[in-house]
Amino acid sequence: MKKIKMCQTAKIRDVYKDFLTSRKVRGVSEKTLETYSTHLHAMSKHLDIEQDIADLKKRDLENMIASMRESGLASNTINSYTRTLKTFLSWCNREGYTSLNIPLYKAEETIKETYTDGELKALLKKPDVHKCTFAEFRNWAIINFLLNSGCRAATVRGIQIRDLDLDNGIVYYRHTKNKKAQVIPLCSPMTAILREYLRVRGGGPSDYLFCTESGEQLTENGLRQSIARYNERR
Template sequence: MRKKITITNSQNLTIKQAHELFIRKCTVQNLSEKTLKVYNNHFGIFSLTVNVDDPINTITSATVDDFVLYLRSNNKCNEITINSYLRSIRAFLYYCMEENYIPSFKIKMIKAEKKIKETYSDAELERLLRKPDIKSCSFTTYKTWVFENYLLGTGNRLSTALNVKVKDIDFYNHTITLAKTKNRRQQIIPLSRSLAEILTAYLEIRGNEPDNYVFCNQYGEQGNARTYQDLVAKYNHQRGVVKKSIHLFRHTFAKQWILSGGDIFRLQKILGHSDLSVTKEYVQMFGADLQMDFERFNPLD
């Protein structure tokens, strides 16, 4: 049973009580369990820099600055990690401002150096996407090969891919309905003919009941994220590819899309970015790759 929070005067509200109300509000707004867990974990670190039994109105911009300095010096966090913590605490404090628990002030992310994102090279993809001998390989190996083809062919996140069911794939209209995404908005994305052929053959072996999850565990149920991370790591290692990140397939999809002349607006829709600025980062993250055929397309040359 959820703990009941009784507050008679917002002036008496403690930092801890305010955060409990914040989490309650997030629960009412149907934020995911994963998001709530992150908010609670990050608040736990934040509570090391404040007394959570102090009144909420004692928090100021200086409190946030102290938190950043703590993360940098005590936890040795880099800029990206610090900004991750800041987003959680900012969400909490902006809620407090909206409720008039504390005066309003701006909370800005710190400047972080954006590194060029890694992708799979053409040579690595050639090794990974070479079809295994179905007659001699295990179903797990075949399934992992199909999974990597799916990731490269859709740009899906891991969690999104594992939530796809057979009924979500429309082979007639060549679309895939993504029922569960990071931002909780259903999407319909194109299904390429090459991926359709791979999935058709795979589902004949896996089973094509409408409510079956496409990527399953050994019992035919929905696949586990950690298990598939391990499967990809093992599969890649066996093919001489050191890189093992599932998310690199998403980066690679975006890079190949851009280098092939795809427009950024459709890329935004396919990747499911709610903000175009996030997609624009993909245009800037490939470094030397964007210089390929530069003279051929450059107006001056």
């Protein structure tokens, strides 16, 4: 009687789904999970994710990088994709799917253009409260807040009114990337700006500080577009 041979096959695409589930169980943010999914879709244009992961070879990864470069992807983009793939393959190593991994793609260092003093002055100029919309007044407050604190967009969107302690000049960040609460000092001009903003904004302790005109939480895209339009007009 013939013995049944154990044969474990798994497509890269299916193993990646298990990887995402494992990240979700570990409490990885929805934003990071979304990024992982987006990166897989992008990499699938340069790597066959329908093949068995056990058949994946170093040459496949090299060809993927070459294909990305030939398609005109920026080096920073390739670096982001290989960073995600490295995380995935490291997990696969621990799970016994493969012993293969990939080095990070070296991205070219670029110096981002910064605002001039004149541009910053234009951005920080207070709008006429008797003529401007709530959105413009809110965006002006957000710009000031970002320059005071330097926090991430997701953190700005998550701040609630109760997170402010203007008497002591501090703000509590409860929604941070590492999920650890932080206490950030506010300069006195920023405290004054937030006091005036709150008089216009109104709302209760559990309401979001920087909200839409209907009082709802700003979406990531909504915040990005609002600030972009504000900066372009200024």
